[in-house]
Amino acid sequence: xxxxxxxAWMKFxxxxxxxxxxxxxxLYNSTYGYCGTLDLAGVLxxxxxxxxxxxxxxxxxxxxxxxxxxxxxxxxxxWNKCCEKDRRVERRFGLQLNANGEYRLQxxxxxxxxxxxxxxxxxxxxxxxxxxxxxxxxxx
Numbered sequence: 001x002x003x004x005x006x007x008a009w010m011k012f013x014x015x016x017x018x019x020x021x022x023x024x025x026x027l028y029n030s031t032y033g034y035c036g037t038l039d040l041a042g043v044l045x046x047x048x049x050x051x052x053x054x055x056x057x058x059x060x061x062x063x064x065x066x067x068x069x070x071x072x073x074x075x076x077x078x079w080n081k082c083c084e085k086d087r088r089v090e091r092r093f094g095l096q097l098n099a100n101g102e103y104r105l106q107x108x109x110x111x112x113x114x115x116x117x118x119x120x121x122x123x124x125x126x127x128x129x130x131x132x133x134x135x136x137x138x139x140x
Contacts, residue, residue, distance in 0.1 A: 007101035017045030027078035069108030
């Protein structure tokens with residue numbers, strides 16, 4: 001079952017010239033107090049206007065596309081604060097590897113993604129602080 005996905009990975013690597021810097025890397029953002037584990041960081045050497053320093057999130061499906069961009073924006077801020085200057089990333093992508101040996105590389109370039117990420121973080125912390133394990137009676 002894994003062979004076609006491996007074929008898709010090999011095709012992606014060959015066509016884009018992807019060079020891996022880091023995989024499954026835990027990040028902590030001391031400015032905003034969150035952490036996460038990014039899938040891949042590296043460089044695409046065979047794309048227009050190459051090279052591109054990138055973060056890539058591998059997905060079985062890209063159906064939740066906008067949320068992937070928001071998640072990657074949080075990783076991008078954390079990565080760029082801790083990496084060497086020449087390895088700062090400019091681009092974010094979702095990579096879908098398909099059972100037919102093909103792949104889909106989806107760019108996420110909405111400049112507001114990081115602001116949305118921070119808004120979600122603030123809302124999450126507010127809920128943790130203010131919610132009890134039960135819904136208020138008015139919401140039941």
